[in-house]
Amino acid sequence: MQFKMLFAQDRNDSLKRVATRVLDGDLDDTGSLASSLPSSEYTFHHEQYLTREFVDTFASGWQAGHSIFDKDGDGNLCAQRWKTMKDSATQKMWNVFDESGAFIAVCRHGFCLLIMDMVQSGEQSKYALAVTSKLLDMFGSDLGGGYDIGCQFKSTLASSTLGKRARSLNYMSLVNAFHGHAHNRLCQLDNLTTYVEGLGLEDLEGCERAFSKSNALAPSTRYALIFPEDRPLHATLNTMMKWKSKFLLNNYKQALDLLSNGHATLEQLMHKLGVSDPATFKLWLDEECVYLKSLLCEPVEEILQMEYWQWLVSLKGSRKSLETVLSTWTVVTTHNVASIQSDGSATRKAETMCHHIQENYKKDLKAVQELEGHLGITRRWVPEDKEWQAAAHLVANRKYQWALDNVECLVVSQIFELSKMNQSGTGYKLRKHIGKALQTHSAAICTALSQYNTAAKALGR
Structure with missing residues (x-):
């Protein structure tokens, strides 16, 4: 097998905890919160928990400020779509919170491997680096780690102090299936679980399933002390392990079915597509990759x-x-x-x-x-020349494509905002806020549609 073990890692910002000094009004002169590590008396000790001291060893100045953009100027194509790839969105957190959430790692079967607190920051790279370091110590070589920003973490890991070790142990950073379609298509071909050989049907979305259970703890832990807050989270994640028997049984049945019927099903599908050699599928992916790279710039x-x-x-x-x-x-x-x-x-x-x-x-x-x-x-x-007319068509087509992309982006964003407005648990004030934002967004869509119609008319469409 290509992978010895597969795991997923991600953060959940629902489990924020208000700092006790804020509740007492104990802020410094600048209004900022000076966090101190909890004493051993109030620290929850368990082998699954990574301490703040251990995590902070991966927060060197260069790594904490690592930019998604390469030093050579070759920008990451997914950076504009993910706030967690931007330093400005991850380095700070509201002063009222001491812990801004939890960062966990689970294996492909959903069993919790590691847990750590995110302290007064967003989803910085130090948390994923700490997970990777610990799992490399525990399990060694040939690990595959799913992460919603796995493409960025691949470059971060390579340039960190763990880079050389990760390469020698054949560690592979992947993008999990659910989040993958928000990534650039070229990134998907390299990192998405759907296209990486050796993953099969695995989606590496175990963290999302775990968070769907642990989110219920948020109201009861928001104002808790460190020790009482950590115990319910640990208990919830470990209770989920007791419910895995049916999940494992279904996976086992599915694997047996694939082994017995998979080859016949594949041959039938290949016959329908007119494909005689399975290597053709890899050739198609390579051709798509070459084609997309040719479209990176005109x-x-x-x-x-x-x-x-x-x-x-x-x-x-x-x-x-x-x-x-x-x-x-x-x-x-x-x-x-x-x-x-x-x-x-x-x-x-x-x-x-x-x-x-x-x-x-x-x-x-x-x-x-x-x-x-x-x-x-x-x-x-001159306007009568074929070269003039061909260049004019190229310019018109470029404006049309830009206008089309802009309309598509705005409409998709509007749909997501509408879904938030009708989501259960959304308060009245938040609904009003979203409603006002949607009105402004609607005006932007009207402007974009007008620009699109003008560009389409110039192109004769």
Whole structure:
């Protein structure tokens, strides 16, 4: 087998705990909370719990401030979709909370492996690094870890003090199935459980199932002390283990069914698709990867052609403005000479405008000449040329794609916000807040639709 063990790790911010010093009004002069470690008398001790001291050993200054963007300038394609990939969203937490949630790791069967408290911070990389270090100590090589931001954690782990050890032990960072479709398609091909060989039907979403049970503890632990809060969480997660017998039995039956009928089912599906060799599926993924990489940026020649066309359009407009100004003059007669001489500001204003138009024309002409040199164009394009029309189509199609992506993004966001508004447990004030946000969002959608219609009309769609 490719993996010795599979596990999932994630954070849950429902189990926030208000700092006791805040309840007593004990803040420092700056209004910030100076947290102190709990004494051993009030610390919950268990082998599954990782202490704050152990976790903080992975919070070196460079790692805590690690950016999702590579130092070489090659940005992560998923960064804009995940707040937990941005330092500004994870380094701080509201001062009222001492513990901002829990970070856990569970095996593929749902058994809890490790638990730790997130202390006055968001989902920083130190928690996942602590989990990885501990599990490498416990289980050794060939581990696969599912994480909703597994693509970012892969680069974080590689550049951390654990990187060399993780590579030598063949550790693989993965993206779990439920969260994976919010990642960039190229990222999915490399990291999503659906496409990684050796995972089968495993989705690595055990943390979400565990949190669906532990979320009920939030009201009773929000104002609890450290020791009373940790015990219910540990008890809840371990109680869930007693209910795993049916889950394991169903998985065992499913595995037996796949072993007995899987090959026949695969052959039937391959016959329907007209595929004779299973290696074709891997070839399709490789071809898709190559195609998507080719779409990461527009071809340089097409970019230059579109830029050249846009400068030609600008040059055409500036030339027309210049011809209009040069063809306009004022005839001086004995009747208006006195008024012209007395109104010197109007003359200076006209001369300044003429200079500006001439400068714009020269700027456009220079840009056109430079691009003609880059593209090797010997005869300047005119609207009747096929090259002009092809470049105009490229520009129109680019605007159309941008407008379409913007509309799609806004509509999907609106749908998610609507689902939050009708979610059980949402209070009246929050519903009003979401309602006002939806009104603003609706106006943005109308503007985006107008831009889309304009772009589609220009493209003839």
